[in-house]
Amino acid sequence: MTATTTARVQGPAIHVHGLEKSYKKLEVLRGVDFDVARGSIFALLGANGAGKTTVVNILSTLLRADAGTASVNGFDVVTQGADVRESISLTGQFAAVDLILSGRENLVLVARLRHLEDPGTIADDLLDRFSLTDAATRRVSTYSGGMRRRLDIAMSLIGNPAVIFLDEPTAGLDPQGRLEVWQAVRDLAGHGTTVLLTTQYLDEAEQLADRIAILHDHRIIVSGTLTELKQLIPPAKVEYVEKQPTLEDVFLAIVGDHGKHGDAGNDRSVDADQ
Numbered sequence: 001m002t003a004t005t006t007a008r009v010q011g012p013a014i015h016v017h018g019l020e021k022s023y024k025k026l027e028v029l030r031g032v033d034f035d036v037a038r039g040s041i042f043a044l045l046g047a048n049g050a051g052k053t054t055v056v057n058i059l060s061t062l063l064r065a066d067a068g069t070a071s072v073n074g075f076d077v078v079t080q081g082a083d084v085r086e087s088i089s090l091t092g093q094f095a096a097v098d099l100i101l102s103g104r105e106n107l108v109l110v111a112r113l114r115h116l117e118d119p120g121t122i123a124d125d126l127l128d129r130f131s132l133t134d135a136a137t138r139r140v141s142t143y144s145g146g147m148r149r150r151l152d153i154a155m156s157l158i159g160n161p162a163v164i165f166l167d168e169p170t171a172g173l174d175p176q177g178r179l180e181v182w183q184a185v186r187d188l189a190g191h192g193t194t195v196l197l198t199t200q201y202l203d204e205a206e207q208l209a210d211r212i213a214i215l216h217d218h219r220i221i222v223s224g225t226l227t228e229l230k231q232l233i234p235p236a237k238v239e240y241v242e243k244q245p246t247l248e249d250v251f252l253a254i255v256g257d258h259g260k261h262g263d264a265g266n267d268r269s270v271d272a273d274q
Contacts (some may be wrong), residue, residue: 002256012075013038013163013194014059018068018226021054026055030218032068036211038162041185041195043209045202052198052214056165059196060090073162089156090165097139103132103151131185131242146177150184163194170204182207241255 003079014036028051035061038041046052057063059072061081069248073087097106104123111119124189128135130150140148156164166185171179185208197204205212205228213223222229 012036013040013073014196015071016055016059016068017070019055019058019065019070020067021051021058021063021065027218029065029102032215032218032220034213034220034223036194036196038194039189039192040210041189041208042195043205043212044196044198044215045200045205046198046215047200047213051218052215053167055215056090056167056196056198059084060087060088060165062090072190087161088163088165089159089161089165091152091156091169092167092209097140097148097155100139102137102139103127103143103147104136106151107155107158110155114159116159126157129187130154143174146176149177149181151171153181153184153188156189157193161193164188164195166195166197168198168200170199170201178204 012035014034016032016034019029019032032051032055034042034044044052044055054063055200058065059070059077061077061084064078073086075081075083077084077085098109101109104127107118107123107126116122124133125223128137130153132147132151132154135143143151153164153166153169154213169185170181174183182204185195189210196207197208209226211223211225212229213220215221219263220236222232
């Protein structure tokens with residue numbers, strides 16, 4: 001193993017320094033810096049329009065920065081773009097799946113396009129890994145939003161990329177779909193894949209990320225683990241207040257009482273109406 005290869009393996013999966021990007025007079029990035037450790041989940045958190053997608057596009061060689069440097073898997077995104085593209089996979093804000101094909105057919109197609117051996121086995125392994133085996137032969141048009149997203153992520157893993165970019169992966173999904181995608185992302189890191197996740201959902205970053213960077217006003221204003229970020233806020237003053245019942249408390253109290261006392265619960269409901 002050469003010294004260059006060793007450094008590539010041991011260094012950060014993603015290194016960004018002084019990244020700048022403007023569109024004419026519109027400044028989007030202004031000196032962005034961060035590193036992403038290998039096999040970790042890194043969340044780039046920011047509001048709509050903060051520049052998260054621009055960062056991803058630069059790192060995936062779809063866009064060139066005006067200034068600064070960036071490397072992915074040890075390869076410079078400008079001078080070694082082909083090597084970067086072989087090392088990554090990018091999943092955008094909308095699932096790039098063929099709705100007419102089945103889930104398995106989508107995976108087999110991508111494996112064949114990548115000229116991989118035994119595409120059927122590759123497809124079956126990924127279907128099992130992402131809990132889609134039961135829906136393997138169904139048209140993707142019948143899948144829920146969460147299932148389509150999981151299939152999209154599975155497709156992006158064909159070829160075993162070292163780094164995967166997930167740009168707003170749960171945008172537009174219902175709560176169940178979001179939970180399904182969260183588990184899929186955790187599984188990625190569990191298998192050693194480095195994940196850079198962009199999101200505007202604070203709970204998503206809190207649930208998934210090993211480290212979080214907040215992109216605001218064109219630059220990273222803070223970066224660290226969730227624990228480190230929480231320490232930036234002064235301890236809250238503890239005050240004791242009377243707890244007011246939530247609608248859930250009311251519902252469970254009434255339904256639970258009805259289940260225990262039968263007709264007595266009905267009598268109480270009538271009294272309340274009167």
